[in-house]
Amino acid sequence: xxxxxxxxxxxxxxxxxxxxxxxxxxxxxxxxxxxxxxxxxxxxxxxxxxxxxxxxxxxxxxxxx
Numbered sequence: 728x729x730x731x732x733x734x735x736x737x738x739x740x741x742x743x744x745x746x747x748x749x750x751x752x753x754x755x756x757x758x759x760x761x762x763x764x765x766x767x768x769x770x771x772x773x774x775x776x777x778x779x780x781x782x783x784x785x786x787x788x789x790x791x792x
Contacts, residue, residue: 730756743777743787 734753736746750767751757757765769776779786 743790745781 732754734750736749736753750765757763767776777790
């Protein structure tokens with residue numbers, strides 16, 4: 728089984744933002760998936776996406792430096 732969805736996230740100011748909850752909220756069917764692969768694509772030319780662990784809040788501060 729595979730699915731393709733287009734979702735839009737709310738606009739944000741410059742900075743590092745956690746979007747996990749917003750993505751999960753837009754894709755409730757993910758709660759039933761045990762193993763899978765998620766591709767995220769950003770259309771905005773000045774946006775970027777990083778995937779990081781979120782165990783230590785200092786990680787985001789380090790990126791801002």
